[in-house]
Amino acid sequence: MSLAVLAAATLLTASPAEAELQAAVAALPRSSAVHLEGRCLPQGRGAAVGLADADAGRPMTVDTPLRIASNTKTFTAATALRLWEQELLDLEAPIAGLIDPQLDALLRARGYDTGRITVRHLLTHSAGLYDHGSDPRFTQTLFGDPERRWSREDLVRLSMSYAGPQGAPGEKFLYSDTGYILLGDMIERITGQSLAAAVRDQLSLDRLGLASTWWEIMEPQPETAPDRARQFLGEREATGIDASMDLYGGGGLVMSARDMARFMAALFEGRVFARPETLAEMTRPGAHPGGDYYRMGLMAYGEGQAQAYWHSGFWGTVAYYSPGKGVAVAGVTVNQDGYRALDKQVQAQIDGFTPAVPCPGGMGR
Template sequence: MDRAAASLPRDRGFALRVEASRPQLVWAAARGNGVSADRTVRIASVTKTFVAAATLRLVERGALQLDDPVGPLLSAPIGARLARDGYDLDRVTVRMLLTHTAGVFDYAQHPLYLARVLSDPAHIWTREEQIAFAVDHGDPLGAPGALFAYSDTGYLMLGDILERVTGLPLAEAVPELLELEDHGVSNTWFEGLGAEPAHAPPRARQGVGATDAADVHPSADLFGGGGLLSTPGDLARFLRLLLRGDILGADTVRTMTAPTPQSVAAGGGGYGMGLARRSVAGEDCYGHGGFWGVVAWYCPGADLAVAGFVSNTNQIAALSLLTDEVLRLCLDASSNLGSRPAAGAGTGSAGGGPGPSSVDP
């Protein structure tokens, strides 16, 4: 942490939380100006893990099927706009949206979108407006199922489907389907859509370049591709519970984590449903990153979770390098202690033991 912080500008910082059961550890630390490891942050695309899990809960309940075509599931204005742009919504399925294999053009990665957000940060966006931006600035990227193409637009569509199937706004549907409060994930909510928990920690300062995230209206990234506020503690706990089989069934977890052939062919460790896969020190780890400088990873074979943030997106690469080093250190320590717990065993609470082994708030 000290080495990583030495590379930061004076007004920026890192925060990181590590939880593991072998060795038993809950460790949190922060370095830099005005940063602490228990702050609330915009988690941006890490929201996709929650949205994917909520969708899979509906599949478990029989309210959806993974291979259902999305045309009948989408609200009429969104479906009609996408169909006019050439999307065959009778062939695009829920599974394809979850795995980014639907060929849906991503509005959020178009350079004009970020430029527009930063030029008018107070603008209040709607899901329909962002879908329209995708349609106006790009066309279908390929036949449904043909390729992996990361798409916030696809997760906006999933957010719309969640609302229509449950009859609830997204801010209620996701936490209720995942039973976040019952699982102790109690400081995670949709910014501006749901009520802020009374006990939520203070917000951390986040930014992109010279722009403070607090000046950017949350609707710029809110409706399924992003939108959640959370803490490193909640993210570590959620990933441990989710991938140990305490929120979804073991078969569903295997489906969620299995990388698609299309994503593997695109390079890297692959992508499943709302979760990327990577190999670190010989272990498969699953997680996600987010635009505002947030990362969360879990390595089931070692029951190891790492979650953290950097106060400015310009330092995302440095945060990734720091996270890699911490994962390797912990995995090496776990390996030296011998056998590891079985992945996806559904072993109960992911609290990490009776108390912190080392805490630097």
């Protein structure tokens, strides 16, 4: 049966809500998947379109894993906050005594005052650190030498070579992959584990049933996970670029749309943190300019019942959660140039969601 015939057959047998989602996803311009989970949705629902690997004829599904890049920051931030709620990490502590001395020396040599930059500054992207990940020179370097194995120190050193301080600590929001690389190092030093092991243990990823989730290089691919989707930047394939280029906290995770939605629901519905105050701290707006937009590993938009928290990833991934509506929506696409259409559709799913049954703690209560 062809993919087109299969999709048509699925639409005929789906519920109205499922059929609407499948039709919306089928209209996306690139191979993509969207999945919904949450307390106000008794059963998750999802849809996918296109191929995860055109050469192999492998269809895209909601369980197809791919590199989620900066969506990993939500996991890194949540792990730091798990350590905070166990009193193993002070959010107001300067990073000078918490990161590897070699990294500290690189930062100080470039003019950063690591005695004034705090853990909170890193989590909220308000440390004044330059973002090497968005520098066009970095992308050119990756495609020029895709098999290079990068260390954490290599990436921090590269960032320091690009630019120095972009502002004083706490002055303003300025997104920086470099800051989350430092957080990853900090987590390893506090836990004595690899970053992958620390995140898996602290966030209870196995208990949450994330069957298509792993940290590249640091962990083996689970037997439950299908093969990764091929990923592209326009016409250029990026699948084979060594994962170490985005591995140490700013990125690193491979996940499916279903697993991303499932984790966002677990995070906001009390299945990750031990205390509700921890989520409140993670989502509390900062006093600095931009602090209302980016919290800790999460961005926010809207107000009241319409408020949602979200994050995206460079290659074309996005995950949202609406506390008022009690639903998470995650989407993935295999090509970055399909991201805008995907994000628009994911937002439409969040904004238009209405529970079919009364939902305690959410809409319909």
